[in-house]
Amino acid sequence: MPFELKVNGELKILDVEPSSLLLSVLRDDLELSGPRFGCGVAQCGACTVLVDGQPIRSCVTPISALSGKEITTIEGLGNRESPHPLQTAFIEEQAAQCGFCSSGMIMSAASLLEKNPKPTDQDIKDALNANLCRCGTHTRILKAVKKASEDLS
Helix, strand or coil: CEEEEEECCEEEEEECCCCCEHHHHHHHHCCCCCCCCCCCCCCCCCCEEEECCEEEECCCCEHHHCCCCEEECHHHHCCCCCCCHHHHHHHHCCCCCCCCCHHHHHHHHHHHHHHCCCCCHHHHHHHHCCCCCCCCCHHHHHHHHHHHHHHHC
């Protein structure tokens, strides 16, 4: 069954089952490698993307729930030539050790900064609470989000 999705500003028409999970469609059909498969049960946040600006877990979201929605992956935030301030800050602050969680962290932080351009440390911790980092770079991640908020203002 064909589905129309707007992903990173581009309209995509895909012939997939209504129950297909967004993460699978993004990675397998659209070849976007930013969202990662971590736990598969919406617990780790590695698969986080934005749907209409809100962070969601793509590993449990069926494509049928996304008609008319705007989907943004980390590939849609910026690129090598013009990175998003969060992407730059994560690099500058060395906020990624293994990097597996980075995409989800950045997407959740992007949603936060869109709503709250000057977040406190607690605001950032609250927004990223459901995103897990096994390497323990939380302090650097916090610094990176703060830096990005300053760069955006």
